[in-house]
Amino acid sequence: MANTILVGAQWGDEGKGKIIDVLTEQADVVVRYAGGNNAGHTVYVGKQKYVLHLIPSGILRKNKLCVIGNGVVIDPIGLVEEINGLAKLGVKIAKNFVVSETAHVVFPYHRELDARRETVKGKNKIGTTKRGIGPAYGDKAARVGLRISDLVDPVLLKEKLSKRIAENNGVLKALGGKPLSFKKVYADYLAAGVFLKPFVANTVVLLHQKMQGGARMLFEGAQGTFLDIDHGTYPFVTSSNTTAGGACTGSGVPPHRMDRVVGVMKAYTTRVGEGPLPTENAAISDLLHGMGREFGSTTGRARRCGWFDSVATRHAAMVNGIDDLAITNLDGLDTLETIRVCVAYRRGKELYDFMPNDAQVLAECVPVYVEFEGWQTPTDKARTFKALPPKARAYLKAISELTGARLYIASVGPGRDQTIFV
Numbered sequence: 175m176a177n178t179i180l181v182g183a184q185w186g187d188e189g190k191g192k193i194i195d196v197l198t199e200q201a202d203v204v205v206r207y208a209g210g211n212n213a214g215h216t217v218y219v220g221k222q223k224y225v226l227h228l229i230p231s232g233i234l235r236k237n238k239l240c241v242i243g244n245g246v247v248i249d250p251i252g253l254v255e256e257i258n259g260l261a262k263l264g265v266k267i268a269k270n271f272v273v274s275e276t277a278h279v280v281f282p283y284h285r286e287l288d289a290r291r292e293t294v295k296g297k298n299k300i301g302t303t304k305r306g307i308g309p310a311y312g313d314k315a316a317r318v319g320l321r322i323s324d325l326v327d328p329v330l331l332k333e334k335l336s337k338r339i340a341e342n343n344g345v346l347k348a349l350g351g352k353p354l355s356f357k358k359v360y361a362d363y364l365a366a367g368v369f370l371k372p373f374v375a376n377t378v379v380l381l382h383q384k385m386q387g388g389a390r391m392l393f394e395g396a397q398g399t400f401l402d403i404d405h406g407t408y409p410f411v412t413s414s415n416t417t418a419g420g421a422c423t424g425s426g427v428p429p430h431r432m433d434r435v436v437g438v439m440k441a442y443t444t445r446v447g448e449g450p451l452p453t454e455n456a457a458i459s460d461l462l463h464g465m466g467r468e469f470g471s472t473t474g475r476a477r478r479c480g481w482f483d484s485v486a487t488r489h490a491a492m493v494n495g496i497d498d499l500a501i502t503n504l505d506g507l508d509t510l511e512t513i514r515v516c517v518a519y520r521r522g523k524e525l526y527d528f529m530p531n532d533a534q535v536l537a538e539c540v541p542v543y544v545e546f547e548g549w550q551t552p553t554d555k556a557r558t559f560k561a562l563p564p565k566a567r568a569y570l571k572a573i574s575e576l577t578g579a580r581l582y583i584a585s586v587g588p589g590r591d592q593t594i595f596v
């Protein structure tokens with residue numbers, strides 16, 4: 175493995191954390207390049223569960239450098255909590271962890287604005303994680319954001335933050351929100367800046383030095399293709415480029431240094447938050463929720479569930495240039511007699527074999543399904559492709575063919591060992 179980008183090929187929560195943790199064994203450096211603590215990546219090491227929000231999932235392996243790249247937005251209070259939480263569980267975070275000095279900072283007014291805007295939108299809300307992600311990326315694009323280099327400089331922090339609080343208190347008031355105290359925010363962020371300063375570096379230069387030294391890099395995507403600000407179901411998206419291109423802009427590693435793209439997808443579909451989900455199905459949701467599965471790692475919300483949508487994953491393969499597929503949660507379908515896969519959409523007389531760009535048009539699409547016979551056998555103990563029931567193998571091969579990328583990994587449980595390299 176040389177340099178690999180790993181992306182979510184659906185609506186997030188595809189099992190990226192688990193697959194990153196498995197692939198980290200073959201990497202030297204793991205880089206987060208987009209999103210913020212809206213992400214929740216679950217990794218099990220034995221019985222111990224870890225949920226990572228900002229820190230790359232590679233942190234759970236020894237002697238791996240974990241980097242938060244410039245494309246990420248960082249809530250420093252959340253990051254300090256995450257570091258301390260992991261330390262309590264015995265995870266060492268020292269020289270193996272670096273934060274970009276040009277990553278943007280999420281402040282309490284971003285979170286407040288996120289929440290207020292959702293309330294104002296009423297039934298048209300996005301269903302955000304309320305982590306302030308949209309407003310923070312908004313400030314970055316408007317060129318008024320503070321970066322980590324500002325956070326760790328008490329003078330710059332004071333000067334810039336006082337102006338931003340004054341402006342944002344006005345906006346918050348107009349939206350019916352409460353103004354924030356500069357003194358309190360400054361004190362909290364100053365302390366977080368002092369804590370984080372030893373981890374801060376010019377990560378672009380660092381990553382290039384590592385590459386020159388022959389390091390193998392793994393780029394950990396957050397969210398998923400259809401939550402991408404450009405390629406997702408706008409406006410029901412997050413505010414960053416979660417797709418493969420984001421790995422370059424969000425880290426400073428150029429496209430010609432990327433060797434392959436791994437697309438992670440569930441053997442079915444889930445989404446958390448609002449927006450179109452063509453294959454959504456109440457019976458599948460009930461089945462998975464009944465098994466205690468598909469509750470959000472960050473917000474605890476029940477995820478909406480549906481059949482596998484190959485129109486969507488084919489589109490994801492196209493936009494990301496997916497070479498290899500990691501298909502997770504195969505075991506979630508173990509009990510089903512019949513399994514459906516969406517192969518096209520119908521809207522009135524129109525038949526679509528691609529994802530329409532307009533979220534309203536997509537919401538009006540009805541899936542065209544093909545059916546597969548279920549294997550009705552537990553798969554969670556299988557450790558080789560051959561050990562899977564023939565019908566499960568046929569299903570995996572079919573969704574790989576329909577998506578148009580190589581079948582690389584099949585995952586049959588949350589554990590490290592429940593991973594089949596095909």
Ligand code: GDP
Pocket residue numbers: 182186187188189190191192213214215216217218470471502503504505506585586587588
């Ligand atoms: P991420 O955001 O893409 O990292 O995914 P999440 O961690 O939010 O959600 C994926 C969930 O599926 C987590 O609870 C994982 O532990 C779990 N998971 C991942 N792969 C498998 C699998 O193959 N089978 C089962 N049963 N659970 C899995």
Ligand code: IMO
Pocket residue numbers: 182185186187188212213214215300301302303304305306307308395396397398401410411412413446447448471
């Ligand atoms: P990981 O990395 C699933 C969704 C939210 C909402 C929309 C916008 O764990 O896959 P935001 O707070 O980003 O402004 O919310 O995006 N969302 C996710 N859904 N997994 C995630 O991350 C998500 N991050 C954001 O639910 O619909």
Ligand code: MG
Pocket residue numbers: 186187188213214215216471472
């Ligand atoms: Mg998640």
